[in-house]
Amino acid sequence: MTTTRRTLLTVEEYLAELMTDLLGGTGPIRQTQDVPLAQALGRVLAEPVRAVGDVPAFANSAMDGYAVRHTDLTTLPTSLQVVADVAAGSADDPALEAGQCVRIMTGAPLPSAADTIVPVELTDAGTEVVAINEAPEPGRHVRGAGEDVRAGDVIVPAGTSVTGRVLGSIAAAGTGTVTVRRRPVVAVAATGDELVAPGGSLRRGQIFESNGTHLAATLLELGAEVSRSVVLSDEADAFAADLDELADGADLVLLTGGVSVGAFDVSRIVLERSAQGVFRHVRMQPGKPQGWARWNGVPVLAFPGNPVSTAISFEVFGRPVIDHLLGREQPDGPTTAVAATGWRSPAGRRQFVPVGLTSDETGRLLATPTHRRGSASHMVTSLAGARAVAIVPEDTDEVTAGDLVEIRSL
Ligand SMILES: Nc1nc2c(c(=O)[nH]1)N[C@H]1C(S)=C(S)[C@@H](COP(=O)(O)OP(=O)(O)OC[C@H]3O[C@@H](n4cnc5c(N)ncnc54)[C@H](O)[C@@H]3O)O[C@H]1N2
Numbered sequence: 567m568t569t570t571r572r573t574l575l576t577v578e579e580y581l582a583e584l585m586t587d588l589l590g591g592t593g594p595i596r597q598t599q600d601v602p603l604a605q606a607l608g609r610v611l612a613e614p615v616r617a618v619g620d621v622p623a624f625a626n627s628a629m630d631g632y633a634v635r636h637t638d639l640t641t642l643p644t645s646l647q648v649v650a651d652v653a654a655g656s657a658d659d660p661a662l663e664a665g666q667c668v669r670i671m672t673g674a675p676l677p678s679a680a681d682t683i684v685p686v687e688l689t690d691a692g693t694e695v696v697a698i699n700e701a702p703e704p705g706r707h708v709r710g711a712g713e714d715v716r717a718g719d720v721i722v723p724a725g726t727s728v729t730g731r732v733l734g735s736i737a738a739a740g741t742g743t744v745t746v747r748r749r750p751v752v753a754v755a756a757t758g759d760e761l762v763a764p765g766g767s768l769r770r771g772q773i774f775e776s777n778g779t780h781l782a783a784t785l786l787e788l789g790a791e792v793s794r795s796v797v798l799s800d801e802a803d804a805f806a807a808d809l810d811e812l813a814d815g816a817d818l819v820l821l822t823g824g825v826s827v828g829a830f831d832v833s834r835i836v837l838e839r840s841a842q843g844v845f846r847h848v849r850m851q852p853g854k855p856q857g858w859a860r861w862n863g864v865p866v867l868a869f870p871g872n873p874v875s876t877a878i879s880f881e882v883f884g885r886p887v888i889d890h891l892l893g894r895e896q897p898d899g900p901t902t903a904v905a906a907t908g909w910r911s912p913a914g915r916r917q918f919v920p921v922g923l924t925s926d927e928t929g930r931l932l933a934t935p936t937h938r939r940g941s942a943s944h945m946v947t948s949l950a951g952a953r954a955v956a957i958v959p960e961d962t963d964e965v966t967a968g969d970l971v972e973i974r975s976l
């Protein structure tokens with residue numbers, strides 16, 4: 567039966583419904599994999615990474631100069647005998663008597679008998695005898711063993727997305743292999759007989775498919791595996807058969823289009839008829855019509871077909887579901903920016919507007935809608951230039967230039 571009147575939920579109510587009723591309260595994917603660092607980019611850590619040893623592993627010099635005993639610098643200027651050279655990578659630990667020093671390079675181990683580094687700039691750079699004109703404080707320019715982290719300290723917690731920065735820290739702490747969660751397998755399907763692959767030619771009534779392209783790429787960015795990204799027929803039986811194939815082996819199916827109340831809205835029709843699909847209206851713009859179901863036991867999210875609606879739906883509902891499957895820590899919460907121009911917002915619905923970000927001469931962050939006409943669910947090219955979405959509360963029907971608006975990075 568066609569559900570034209572729908573329960574109206576807030577964004578939070580619908581998200582909670584997805585987490586409890588669709589995902590069944592189940593935790594992240596259990597399977598993990600051990601992967602070398604070179605293959606870990608974009609994955610999510612299933613276990614914390616701890617420092618294998620102290621970092622730095624040994625006390626070393628922060629400067630090119632001379633390793634000295636500070637007690638030898640009580641009277642200045644002074645001259646010290648240079649008894650050895652130590653370069654980075656050297657395992658030497660030359661002995662120092664009173665009045666002696668060691669020429670040392672940045673990163674080289676501090677001789678056990680020395681306690682301070684005199685940078686070469688404060689000396690005459692002598693190689694057998696060095697004249698020292700100025701004394702740094704005791705202990706200066708020495709990088710202590712373990713002053714970054716101690717052996718066993720957590721470098722990166724479980725649930726972290728592996729980025730270049732994260733990899734750098736893990737590598738420095740001595741770990742070559744990390745345990746990551748298996749990638750969630752996600753199948754993507756756009757619906758609509760009007761859709762033509764980009765690069766083709768359009769006859770009257772047809773448009774280029776963009777939602778599948780957008781979702782598949784964004785899923786890859788988030789560390790998911792996209793098993794298939796296809797366009798399904800608007801014919802119900804064929805759609806259902808294709809859905810069987812898509813769901814096979816998937817952790818999640820994402821559908822776009824056909825969720826509204828139109829006579830041919832195939833996602834809704836098939837999911838309601840064959841999988842007790844739940845279709846809602848959510849107090850948001852864009853992204854009002856939403857649906858979910860389990861198809862052969864596999865969670866299915868059905869997003870509205872308008873491209874900006876799909877994009878926002880993914881940000882608001884798809885991303886948290888993927889993060890949940892991956893056990894990923896939630897990204898940073900919203901921040902604020904100053905609206906650079908004004909725009910209208912539908913009363914009673916939370917508005918999500920793609921915005922670009924700049925700053926003014928006083929350093930304030932400015933948000934400007936990326937489409938000159940503000941927000942509309944079909945303004946697909948507004949997505950390319952967006953750095954964030956501005957979030958306008960339900961009780962606001964107009965944003966005025968200069969207002970502080972909440973933004974969430976994309
Ligand atoms: N009588 C009502 N009509 C509509 C309502 C409503 O409450 N009552 N809601 C409107 C809202 S809001 C939205 S959003 C849309 C959602 O509709 P559907 O999910 O059924 O989406 P479609 O009708 O399939 O498509 C909408 C629009 O988007 C284009 N589209 C679809 N798929 C793609 C794709 N993969 N790539 C690019 N563009 C796509 C499609 O051609 C349509 O133009 O319903 C409103 N109607």
Ligand code: MOO
Nearest residue numbers: 852853854875943
């Ligand atoms: O909710 Mo629709 O997504 O406003 O265009």
